[in-house]
Amino acid sequence: MTFQKIAAETYLPSPPAEGPPVVVVRKYDEVRDKAAVEELERRCEVGQPGKPSLVTDLMGDPIARVRNFMSHIMLVAEYGDGNEIVGVIRGCIKTVTNGKKMSSTQLPVYVKLAYILGLRVSSTHRRLGIATKLVQELENWCKQNGAEYAYMATECNNKPSLNLFTQKCNYVKFRNPTVLVQPVHLHSKPLPLDIIIVRIPPQLAELVYRNVFSTSEFFPKDIDRLLSNKLNLGTFMALPKKSLSNWNPKTRELPSSFAILSIWDTKEVYRLQVKGVSVLTHAVCLGTRVFDAMVPWLKIPSFPNVFENFGFYFLYGLHMEGKDGPRLMKSLCKFAHNMARNDAGCRVLVAEVGQMDPVREAIPHWKKFSWDEDVWCIKRFGEVNENCHDWYKSSVSSSSSSVIFVDPRDL
Template sequence: MEREELIIVVREYDAETDRSAAEAVDRICEVGTSGKVSLCMDLLGDPVSRIRHSPAYLMLVAETSGPVREIVGVIRGSVKIVACGRKMPRQGGGGTRTHGPAAAPIYTKVGYILGLRVLPSHRRMGIGLKLVKRMEEWFGEKGAEYAYMATTKGNDASLGLFTGCGYSKFRTPSILVHPVFVHRLPVPRSAAVLRIPPADAEVIYRRRLAATEFFPRDIDAVLANPLSVVTLLAVPAGCAASERWSGAEAFLAAPPESWAIASVWDCGGVFRLEIRGASRLRRAAAAATRAADRAMPWLRIPSVPDLFRPFGAWFLYGIGGEGPAAATMAAAVWREAHNTARGAAAVVAAEVAETEPLRRGIPRWRLLSGADDVWCVKRLAEEYSDGAVGDWTKSTPGPSIFVDPREL
């Protein structure tokens, strides 16, 4: 007797009936591994919470058909408008780090795929491909010209799935992670770090970073989101802006020679991470560093936070700046973010392009920093293109990318 063919139905996620089953699929699938030690993610709230901060989003589930139905796969997606390049006038200047005020961004609508999960017992059955194809159909319905996704360089299965259905490797940013110590980190004396309101941050971002690849046109919504903790602006100590903040317009009219900016996103409001499989020796060693740091904070011991229970992370996004000392200003921003995160998060992270000029100002621990990401992109429909940049999938990488925190 022949075995009955398994029928899979892909449909939209229903929060009332699918929540527990979708959560189970997420729990079973690991975020990343390194030997016997694994990094796991636990979503907080409804499984759709990871994408509900986006302007348009959808979650799909793959369900077996028959008397006993089982959810065996999930996928999440969002659609937004981002910058895919810049258009410069014939005569125009430029900055040393980001595009100057004359750089006009070219926008396109893109669909982003994240959270593709298939139960191990149902892999290699084409379920992942079905989920991707249905999500791409929704992207097309929303008018998206491109679809993209992110995975790690070592995830051969994911890369094989997406490259096999038309995606090409596009950008390779790096994830930089640093623990939050018990003690404060001193901000360089050469810099002053200002906390600026979202409205001023929006003006600076639109004037200086709007042409950066993947810059979201709705940056105002990102900055106004409750998970966006603060925007930090570092300037040279003693300059006019450091003494008195007069607003973004005044700052941009006469900016200091060097400056840097970044905003902070509380990832702990959406998900928590946990390192599992670490030996008792490693746990004890980490606990010893924390105890010593609490007892003698003046020694500034590089203590390891408790990463072996669910912990939150803060993410720096919108990293940008200009001038010869911009990397030093970026380091000052990062240190202030670290100090603000004490007691609220266990790590501070950022994701930057391989060629990011400010990268050397962002500290990281290699043991915590994940493998480099691979962003893959696919052009969905030729008729959506206005010809401004041609085919974005074949464009030359710029020095920087804008990583939207809503897509973490």
């Protein structure tokens, strides 16, 4: 029996209350639940009433969003005698850094952390306590499988989600990373002639990442598994050409000035679609593409078609060092854009970094389509060791960590 199966089977649902159960939460069964869950996901649009919304179209198995983690689960909520599926939630457990080092060995401190995502409840069955019950049952699974913490992420203006987790489930606001979005247009972006971009193999990328992110938060212990995933399109490093001859990767010493990032392809897991915009907005966006096609030599950055299903490339592991670091990072982002423009299904590039991370200023993005504040909320389960307790208390003393490693599997 594989580890994945063991982890899933240790979930023990809470016993139902006396009398006929109104809401039953159980483990997702692919054969009997797939169609119903897909329909529920399609009906649950992300956004605010009367405003443009973002619709997620899952590709393939609905549990694919957490399947890349060794320990994962998906729960569904059934309502009434007809056993109608009216809610769904996903969760996984991973081991990550908490931004500190052990005083004796100076090695990173790792904690076992659960991540909660994909909570959806049918609009016709809200205010019945279904979301709360789904979260509680998922937390039970997390604790049964040894998680010390659980956390979730949402937009700062998603009041229902924030109220559910902070007021009903006792989570606290922990970190506020920034989401940066860059549309992909038709034209290739020129790269500086004095900069070289090299693709580095997963083994070397792992060594570099373990070095530069050792004091960051949320850096996954299984980074090797992440870098070898089929959705990872590669890890790339930008260097000044003049320094390339002096850098020997075999020595494990990093060059004095460099930038690095990895690229994750989301299209195999899900696609997005923007709905609810005005006819005028549609026309303006279409007009930019038509005009760009008519006068391509002007190289106008037209707005891509996000009103039909599209995927995006997620840039993660972004880090830069040295006086040339910002310029090197900008070149890497141009390189990623040029990769994306050759992929017909990719319409935007997305990166998420800490608000105080120096790399933030070097990432190209459109301010109108980015947002300054995502909200990560966290909860501690029971008594844990002193180092973990310090990490939890830091939510009060520090509103934003300087460097946060955003795992693309969390998307």
